[in-house]
Amino acid sequence: MEKRIEIRKKICMLGAFGVGKTSLVRQFVFNKYEDKYLSTIGVLISQKQLPPFRKSDSGRIEQLEFIIWDLANIEKYNKMTKNYFRGAAGAIAVCDLTRAHTFEEIDQLLNKFLEINPKSRIVLAGNKIDLVDQQLIEMERFLHLSDSYQTTYTLTSAKTGENVEQLFVCLGNELLKSE
Amino acid sequence: MQPVKEKSLVKLRELLFKEDLQKLKQLEDEVVHLKARLSDKEALLISLEPIIADLLERKIVNSRNEMAEVLAPIMSAAIRHQIVEAKEDVIDALYPIIGKTIRKSVAEAMKKLVDSVNQRIDRVFKGKLFARQVKSKITGVSRGELFLKEALPFQIEEIFVIHKATGLLIKHVSAVESTASVDENLISGMLTAIRDFVAESFKTDTKADLNEIKYGDLKVILEMGRYTYLAVVISGIEPDEFRENLEKLERRIHNRFYKVFRQFDGDINACQEIVKPIQKFILTYNSAPLKAVAHSPKPYLRYILITIFAILVIGFTAFKLTDFFAQRKLLKQVQSKLELIPELDLNTIEYKIDDEKLLVAGQVQSIQVKNQISSALQSIQGLNNVENQLTVHFSPPRKVQLEQNIHEKLMPFEQLPGFHVHGIVEGNHIIIEGEVPELQAKREIGFLMSEIQEAQVIINNLVVTKQQKSLPDSLQILQKELIFFNIDQIAVLPEQTAILDKLLKFSQDLENIQIKISGYSDDLADSTYNLQLSEQRARSVANYFRANNFPPPNMHIHFYGEAYPIATNKTETGRAKNRRVEIEIIQKR
Numbered sequence: 001m002e003k004r005i006e007i008r009k010k011i012c013m014l015g016a017f018g019v020g021k022t023s024l025v026r027q028f029v030f031n032k033y034e035d036k037y038l039s040t041i042g043v044l045i046s047q048k049q050l051p052p053f054r055k056s057d058s059g060r061i062e063q064l065e066f067i068i069w070d071l072a073n074i075e076k077y078n079k080m081t082k083n084y085f086r087g088a089a090g091a092i093a094v095c096d097l098t099r100a101h102t103f104e105e106i107d108q109l110l111n112k113f114l115e116i117n118p119k120s121r122i123v124l125a126g127n128k129i130d131l132v133d134q135q136l137i138e139m140e141r142f143l144h145l146s147d148s149y150q151t152t153y154t155l156t157s158a159k160t161g162e163n164v165e166q167l168f169v170c171l172g173n174e175l176l177k178s179e
Numbered sequence: 180m181q182p183v184k185e186k187s188l189v190k191l192r193e194l195l196f197k198e199d200l201q202k203l204k205q206l207e208d209e210v211v212h213l214k215a216r217l218s219d220k221e222a223l224l225i226s227l228e229p230i231i232a233d234l235l236e237r238k239i240v241n242s243r244n245e246m247a248e249v250l251a252p253i254m255s256a257a258i259r260h261q262i263v264e265a266k267e268d269v270i271d272a273l274y275p276i277i278g279k280t281i282r283k284s285v286a287e288a289m290k291k292l293v294d295s296v297n298q299r300i301d302r303v304f305k306g307k308l309f310a311r312q313v314k315s316k317i318t319g320v321s322r323g324e325l326f327l328k329e330a331l332p333f334q335i336e337e338i339f340v341i342h343k344a345t346g347l348l349i350k351h352v353s354a355v356e357s358t359a360s361v362d363e364n365l366i367s368g369m370l371t372a373i374r375d376f377v378a379e380s381f382k383t384d385t386k387a388d389l390n391e392i393k394y395g396d397l398k399v400i401l402e403m404g405r406y407t408y409l410a411v412v413i414s415g416i417e418p419d420e421f422r423e424n425l426e427k428l429e430r431r432i433h434n435r436f437y438k439v440f441r442q443f444d445g446d447i448n449a450c451q452e453i454v455k456p457i458q459k460f461i462l463t464y465n466s467a468p469l470k471a472v473a474h475s476p477k478p479y480l481r482y483i484l485i486t487i488f489a490i491l492v493i494g495f496t497a498f499k500l501t502d503f504f505a506q507r508k509l510l511k512q513v514q515s516k517l518e519l520i521p522e523l524d525l526n527t528i529e530y531k532i533d534d535e536k537l538l539v540a541g542q543v544q545s546i547q548v549k550n551q552i553s554s555a556l557q558s559i560q561g562l563n564n565v566e567n568q569l570t571v572h573f574s575p576p577r578k579v580q581l582e583q584n585i586h587e588k589l590m591p592f593e594q595l596p597g598f599h600v601h602g603i604v605e606g607n608h609i610i611i612e613g614e615v616p617e618l619q620a621k622r623e624i625g626f627l628m629s630e631i632q633e634a635q636v637i638i639n640n641l642v643v644t645k646q647q648k649s650l651p652d653s654l655q656i657l658q659k660e661l662i663f664f665n666i667d668q669i670a671v672l673p674e675q676t677a678i679l680d681k682l683l684k685f686s687q688d689l690e691n692i693q694i695k696i697s698g699y700s701d702d703l704a705d706s707t708y709n710l711q712l713s714e715q716r717a718r719s720v721a722n723y724f725r726a727n728n729f730p731p732p733n734m735h736i737h738f739y740g741e742a743y744p745i746a747t748n749k750t751e752t753g754r755a756k757n758r759r760v761e762i763e764i765i766q767k768r
Contacts, residue, residue, distance in 0.1 A: 008364070008445040010345045017531075018540040018568060042376075045368035065445075067347060067368050073533060083375035087345030089445065099568060100752070107674070131570075131608075140661065148677040 004052055004063045009175055010087055013070040014113060015094030016105035020127040023158035024094060025070050028168050043084055044070040050172040064172045074109065085113050090121040090171050095142060097132040097155070103141055110149060121174040124153035125167050130160050333415035335461045336397070339367055340407055340432065340453060342443055346371030349407060349443070349450045352457045354465055366484065370410055373487055374401070394486030404429045406440035412483065421464070428460045506532045509561055513537065516555040522548050528569060536564040543569050545577055578604045581631070585609060588627050592620070600624060600641060610638045618643050622743050629747035637746075657692075658685055658764040662720065663755060666703070669715040671723055679720065682762055683727050691767035694729065696720050698738040699761070701754035710740035720760045 013021040022044065029046040050064040071084050093110055096102040110122065126142045146153040152174065154167040193200075216222055340350040348367035377389045392399040398417075402409040402425050409429055413421075432453060433440070439449050509532050517523060528541030537556060543549050549569045556565045585602035589611075592598045597616035602609055609628055615621050625639040660682055662675040671679065686692045698717030700709040717736045725731055746753035 006447050008347045008447055010347055010368075010445075017533075017538055018529075043372050045365050045372065047364045065364070067345075067364055069368070069372075080376065080379050083379060084372065087342070087347075089345075098570060144660075144678055147681055148674075 009089040016102040019096040020158040027164040123171040129155040130157040337412040339410040540568040695763040702741040714738035
């Protein structure tokens, strides 16, 4: 049996209040979720293994395990947030497609996150796709945001579960590619 | 003759009374001596002491009760007086005596306890009695003490090696058999978060670090290294040299694996060998062999988590107590205000206070309710700011009413040739579908819809049937982008330049390219001013392209002022969308 290489990565959930960060984690992790963690010290830590991935160059099978840090009150950026960002290999930056101001907030958070982790990989999530139409002006701005950070993006719905797994897999692929 | 006679008489007297005279003289001397002794009280006391002592002793022996009765009040009064007058002296005098007495008393009590324990142990554990007796004889430690050591032994339960920067678990070695769980990774993350939390909350000038967490018999010791730290879960009383040896273990691990740690990227396979020194360390202290190693936490890890939470709850509460009560008071006020709005279903919204700013999100059934909420909340004292992020989700009756409203607005168009339009309401969206002959008509209809106050989002899906004819057949729009401007400003915002750069990059490899730049404004000023403003905005964009070597002859500038809004000018959000420049990349065929 071919040996799998286990790789563990810390990733952070970024996004303004109410964009659906925790709901996305809840959808993705599903089996291990404790709200009390979040309310106690301001961080919810969850764990999830991604499907095994065979690297095209080496041919070896790699098994990514995400340790997901979801921060409460992330919009109130302080030194504590900086500590939480430290050491993250990647982040999922979540915008609410129905609220344009969340794009500006994610922009600021991403700048701060990348200051601390300049080599980390980002995937942009346009959440609440179940509520919007892709012809909206917000959608254009979302795409511009994705372009400006040169990130891949996924349109998701934490409510219906649409593309949520895909979102995390996408970040996993980005991380494995960057190795 | 007379003197001779007298002499003889004296001589005769001397002969007859010599002995008596001597005795008399001796008696006189003794009387003088006795008088002298009686006048010298000290000397008299010395003389009488043995006699009186003897007499008293006899008296006490013969009349004990009578003596006690007589002396008790005198002695008590004297002792009381002495204690009051010279308390410190009395204490000093009694201290060594009492100390010795207590020590003696405690020692006797302990001896009795140990004897009692020994007896009980002998009764209960007869099978192990002999072995313990032998061990006791050899080591010189009592059987009772040996039993206590056996009952409460020191034990290393777990050792976690955690990457300091990321909080990722590098290795977990468990000393006892356990069931598989995912908690070990969460514990590593939480411990790291807690270390950061404590360091940030209670930081001092020194480079202090959290180094110990206690819960009942369990203790988590954190030994910091350069790249990693060890979290060691122990039970019982740690031996004196334990911390020192733990530090040595950390150094040993660092010396052997520092290159791996320095480049640690989450590949836990690279750290497999780390398990050996840890196992060896555990075996040094644990008498029982290791039953299971790695990837296997136990139920009591849950207690560690509970401990961690308990510590944090206490810390957090102490830290934020004032804020907490103030926020709770404000939240109660918010709730009571919201409860006064009859049409509002509180289950559909959520709210929280952050730095005296209230964020409200969720869904309400009408704009009126949303506005009522805003007014109600702004009347609360102590709330500096209210951010109303509520969206409107129309109730069925309101939806019908709204669709009727849309229908009335669209009716004039439906009668025109080439127009097939209708509007529907979905959630808080108004969706316009159908066909119109020109782009201008599409925009007009969009503008009309934006006048419906209850419409939060308008999706204009109208298809322009003759759109292709608005451009000559020889032209084709390849790309279209929008950039936005601040109120009354013409400068391209730095964050918007990425869009312009993208268009430049897109066009540079293409032939026969033209750029159409169209400027617009909101309706805050008069129309003449707005027209000039929109022109200047369009020219700002053109200047940017020119500065980036795009040939001016291929740029076409248009400006429309406040005409053709893409969103309502009645709200700031809408006006922000209208302050724009549209850029189209057009290719000549």
